[in-house]
Amino acid sequence: MEDLRAVIEAMIFSSEAPLTLNKMKDALGDAAEKSDILREIEEIREEHDKRAGGFVLMEIAGGYQFRTRPDISAWIRKIKGVKPGSLSPAAMETLAVIAYRQPVLKADIDRVRGVDVSGALKGLLEKKLVKMLGRKDVPGRPMMYGTSREFLEIFNLKDLGELPTLRELKELQEEE
Amino acid sequence: MTYEIKLDVFEGPLDLLLFLIKKNEIDIYNIPIAAITEEYLKHLEVMKSLNLDLAGEYLVMASSLVHIKSKMLLPVPEDAVEGEEEDPRAELVRQLLEYKAFKEAALNLGNRSLLGRDVFKREGFPERELDTEDQQLVELNIFELIEAFQRVLSTMKKEDIMEIEGERISLTDTINEILEKLGSEKDVTFTGLLGEGFSRRRLVYTFLAVLELIKLRLIRAYQAHPFGAIRIFLAVEE
Numbered sequence: 001m002e003d004l005r006a007v008i009e010a011m012i013f014s015s016e017a018p019l020t021l022n023k024m025k026d027a028l029g030d031a032a033e034k035s036d037i038l039r040e041i042e043e044i045r046e047e048h049d050k051r052a053g054g055f056v057l058m059e060i061a062g063g064y065q066f067r068t069r070p071d072i073s074a075w076i077r078k079i080k081g082v083k084p085g086s087l088s089p090a091a092m093e094t095l096a097v098i099a100y101r102q103p104v105l106k107a108d109i110d111r112v113r114g115v116d117v118s119g120a121l122k123g124l125l126e127k128k129l130v131k132m133l134g135r136k137d138v139p140g141r142p143m144m145y146g147t148s149r150e151f152l153e154i155f156n157l158k159d160l161g162e163l164p165t166l167r168e169l170k171e172l173q174e175e176e
Numbered sequence: 177m178t179y180e181i182k183l184d185v186f187e188g189p190l191d192l193l194l195f196l197i198k199k200n201e202i203d204i205y206n207i208p209i210a211a212i213t214e215e216y217l218k219h220l221e222v223m224k225s226l227n228l229d230l231a232g233e234y235l236v237m238a239s240s241l242v243h244i245k246s247k248m249l250l251p252v253p254e255d256a257v258e259g260e261e262e263d264p265r266a267e268l269v270r271q272l273l274e275y276k277a278f279k280e281a282a283l284n285l286g287n288r289s290l291l292g293r294d295v296f297k298r299e300g301f302p303e304r305e306l307d308t309e310d311q312q313l314v315e316l317n318i319f320e321l322i323e324a325f326q327r328v329l330s331t332m333k334k335e336d337i338m339e340i341e342g343e344r345i346s347l348t349d350t351i352n353e354i355l356e357k358l359g360s361e362k363d364v365t366f367t368g369l370l371g372e373g374f375s376r377r378r379l380v381y382t383f384l385a386v387l388e389l390i391k392l393r394l395i396r397a398y399q400a401h402p403f404g405a406i407r408i409f410l411a412v413e414e
Contacts (some may be wrong), residue, residue, distance in 0.1 A: 013298070068296045070289040076296050086293070089187055089282070096282035112274055115188035115233050131317060156289045164284060166277050
């Protein structure tokens with residue numbers, strides 16, 4: 001392998017979606033072991049961090065992707081000419097319940113929020129942040145919901161394990 | 177006594193209660209139910225007088241507050257063991273704490289570096305499909321199926337208006353046809369199922385049949401990329 005690091009960096013750079021380790025291993029075949037690839041990814045990440053340039057390597061939705069630095073977002077928004085579309089508090093609360101309680105039934109989300117979440121849930125499904133996971137094997141066969149891969153991508157998450165646990169949140173509240 | 181009423185839109189009765197608790201600096205584990213109920217009802221009245229859409233949930237909460245209040249007024253039976261009788265407020269407190277935790281979690285989520293707001297990725301063309309072997313098939317959801325349905329519907333000729341006798345199609349026949357086709361071929365596309373010069377009726381029946389078969393878990397629908405051909409496989413073939 002002429003320059004494994006350059007190859008991996010180019011692979012990640014040229015990918016539209018976060019590039020997974022498995023995909024890189026498939027492409028590289030016998031040329032590199034997974035441990036080699038991971039080591040090079042770590043090197044690439046450190047190089048970019050040290051350089052303090054416009055973008056950094058992030059671990060997103062089980063893959064790797066270059067993204068711009070959060071602290072310079074105002075400038076990028078200007079060039080993109082977009083206004084960030086934000087979710088309503090109702091949608092965010094519904095999304096939070098689904099993220100932490102999945103697979104979750106609509107009735108359970110209703111109960112936690114104390115309101116009917118039909119509208120918010122429909123919006124989240126249409127935005128593809130939430131997906132149907134199938135029906136629960138109980139009378140009435142109600143639909144179960146969970147978060148999608150898009151959710152991880154939009155919310156800059158490596159995986160669901162990266163969400164702070166609810167208990168941690170509680171402790172934060174107590175410290176305040 | 178005057179009430180200072182906050183007219184922010186609340187996210188529901190629990191949100192309103194949490195607001196009242198915070199405003200009055202009340203210990204959530206020891207809520208003065210009578211006072212809170214009074215203030216809660218006052219808020220409902222103002223919301224009503226302003227013709228705000230008062231969801232039924234607010235009224236349900238009002239009645240459970242009154243219910244808890246009346247329970248607290250009842251004398252504890254003499255033979256009750258100390259501490260055994262559950263505080264009538266316990267369930268409400270649990271609900272409030274749970275909701276509060278998720279409200280915080282929602283704020284935390286919103287404060288993350290969101291893609292398209294705080295961080296950006298390189299924009300490019302979606303990866304082209306190479307050949308069938310390399311296609312990354314994504315399981316379709318109901319919205320994508322409906323989109324596909326509407327797309328085909330919009331491409332149908334609309335000007336051909338004439339009275340014709342409706343083609344007799346039954347859902348069962350269409351289902352069997354699809355299964356038959358899948359018996360001889362590994363996969364078929366949605367448009368392939370329709371054949372040449374199909375009628376609106378045929379389109380609707382085919383769509384319904386596909387939905388029914390997916391529901392019965394007999395087939396699976398996949399798509400390689402947005403707006404690509406929808407391919408249908410027998411579910412058992414995996």
